[in-house]
Amino acid sequence: MSWRNGHIMGDTNVSDARGRSFRKVGRTVVMLALLAGAGLTLSACGGVRPLYGTSASGESTKAMMAAVEIAPIPGRVGQRVRNELIFDTTGGGTKAPSRYTLKIVLREKVTKEMVLRSGDATGEVVTLDAQYQLVNKADNQVLKTGVATGRAAYDRYDKTFSNVRAQYNAQDRAADTVADSIRTQVAAFLATSA
CATH class of the missing domain: 3.30.160.150 (Lipoprotein like domain)
Structure with missing residues (x-):
């Protein structure tokens, strides 16, 4: 700890590193939630098929x-x-x-x-x-x-x-x-x- 401008300053490197790691984890959680939501949406849509597969009638x-x-x-x-x-x-x-x-x-x-x-x-x-x-x-x-x-x-x-x-x-x-x-x-x- 150090004393600067009347305030006690902690170890800024440690707190910055913790803040960055928490933000990184938070972003990862949000991305995983979005991907899971997109996967559920696509799995619920039974009409998705390859464009050049078979048609709805079964014909190529x-x-x-x-x-x-x-x-x-x-x-x-x-x-x-x-x-x-x-x-x-x-x-x-x-x-x-x-x-x-x-x-x-x-x-x-x-x-x-x-x-x-x-x-x-x-x-x-x-x-x-x-x-x-x-x-x-x-x-x-x-x-x-x-x-x-x-x-x-x-x-x-x-x-x-x-x-x-x-x-x-x-x-x-x-x-x-x-x-x-x-x-x-x-x-x-x-x-x-x-």
Whole structure:
């Protein structure tokens, strides 16, 4: 113990170490309680299953996805989205007889980024918004509707060809994101509802 400014000071190193160890134990207890609560919540939810396991009807989700026909989408970017979805649903193999049709409408927007004082933009962002419908071919009933969005940025250059190539690359990246999002949403729906 020491005497400082009229107060008796104890061994501060010991009390600080005790305080830190108590806080550490307290945080560990709280984390364990949260993990136990999350485990109980998940165990009570009997509907959790792997996305590409079997569906609620017992059929393979992969086989159900192979039975989805992707309707044509106009434009170069639409063709990119369609091709990605076809490859994702069939794996590049032969297509199963189609039971569903996936109709997609794309909207593209280009936004200027990093605008200089002169008004020139040094970069742009391509945004693709897709609205889709999954239709049952047997009765033409819409089973699911949804939206997917993809964004990709690119730099602008002095050369025209470089700008066009950079924009195409950004469109392709945004299209891949949209296709992946739609595939995941449709697979989740088919796994749980069809």
